[in-house]
Amino acid sequence: MNSLLYQPREGVEFTQRSEIPLLKVQYSTFQTALFCLVRDWLKGKVGVGAPEEESVKNDITEVNDAVNGDGLKDVLDEETKPVYDEMVKIKVPGHLKVATSHRKWLRLTYEFLQKIGATFSDKMTALVRKHDLSKYTHREVLGYAVMFGDGSIDWRQLEIEAEKIEWDNTLHNHYAGNPHHPEYFYPLTEDGKRDKSVPMLKLDPENGKDYVDESIIDMLAARGERVLAKDPEINVKKWLAIEERYLFRYAEEDKVYVKECLKKVEKLAEDFLSDVENEDSFYGHFDDRAVVFKPLD
Template sequence: MDKLLFEPRKGVEFTKRTEVPLLKVEYVVYQTALTRMIADWLGGKIGVGAPNEIGEIENIAEVNKLVNGETKEGFLDKDAQFVYNEMIQIKVPGHLKVATSHRKWLRLTYSFLNKIGTTFSDRISDLIRRHDLSKYTHREVLGYAVMFGDGSIDWRQLEIEAEKVEWDNTLHNHYAGNPHHPEYFYPLTEDGKRDRSVPMLQLDTENGKHYLDESVIDMLAARGERTLADDKNFIINKWLAIDEKYFFRYAEDDKKYVKERLSEYKELAQEFFSYEVNVQSVQGHFDDRPVVLREMSVCEPLL
């Protein structure tokens, strides 16, 4: 497999299919249409939200070529063109935009944590580069587009069986190929639940903390981009206050590590924001909103 993507753990496999029920075509036709669509999207021929950074374009293009297939020049045949048009209706280009926006927020989150003095291993920068690139592959694109479209909707209640099939395949493949999700390490039991008896810190002692760090950065990126999107200020303490419901997916030792890291970030942020020069240095870091440590009362000064 391409160095940008992870293989599943031993005993787990990616879904293998010969056809796509949702599109009513052979799988190879879908792959051909998807390869062209991603190339067109990167080239600005379709959709919006394609990356501007050379490195980001190269990463996505490499995954498209090595995993989805070579982009064929000229006109697509009738079947592939039909699938291409159907994927536009399903909002696949919108999904590509959402995945790219999230990767950008991930990089912004990582760089902010570095700015306030967080210590990361050299491995983390590579994990950030590879993060969620599987969302551009044939294994995941359709399911994410079906469930979330262009990001203007939240989780859908899927009623069409072919859509359920796509989402189930996508979720399985995403967990199977992304170790920043604890589900990558926790096997499914016969009743369909995850076995969290052995934490990922024990299952992969060399990389467990790295993947958990990536997992925390992932949660913060999603929270900053979506949950706090309508706030007039980007409030760091609110950003770092992850809801307890998001910790249930971790084994106890893994959860303890994640919470300790978040507490560390809060302490570092408190110290960082005690200096005016630091406060000014992060203005505009995430977007156009003022970046503040906490919500202020009317009479309270900035520091």
């Protein structure tokens, strides 16, 4: 396993498949086509939204080489070219763009939180670097492309069985390989629900708090990028107003910790942004909007 990716918890495995029903091909054929597609996307030969930062490019390249291209040929032929073209058609490059945009928002959110005074362990910078790199791998790209495409659509109601298979496969693998998701720690019970009897904070005393902190940064990054996308300015008060329905995934003790953290961040942001010079320092941090702190309507 590449050092930038995680292994599943004990008792959990990534799905193993020999065929891809959606593409009607052998798994190795799909994997080769994907390796070439990610490589071409990074070079700007297909799709848009590839990262400009060399360090980010290098991390994705490392994952693509080690995981997607592991032991496989790295050229398209008459067998793999149609699969490549079909993945372009179902917007796999669009998914890569969305994943890259979110990871950038995550890094910027982390920097914002640090600047206003939020504190994290020394591990967080490495966790942010690794965040969601699994979304560039053969285990996840198809399901995300099917469900969200290039980000212009929200959750779809999947009706085609092959698409449902891909989404279920992707979601299982993403949870299994990303400990910033509570689902990584909470095993599935026989009735299909998550066992939240033991919180992340206790299941992994060494790293659990860091993973919960990463989940908070992840939640804020997603909310900032999507929910506040059309707002003329980024109101931090609104940004932090996470609805209860987004917290149901946590065990009770983890949820209490998350709420306490959000309150602390709100106070830090209010104090920091009350200084006009500090407010001005964030202009253009995320995009061309000001970052402000205002009461909710």
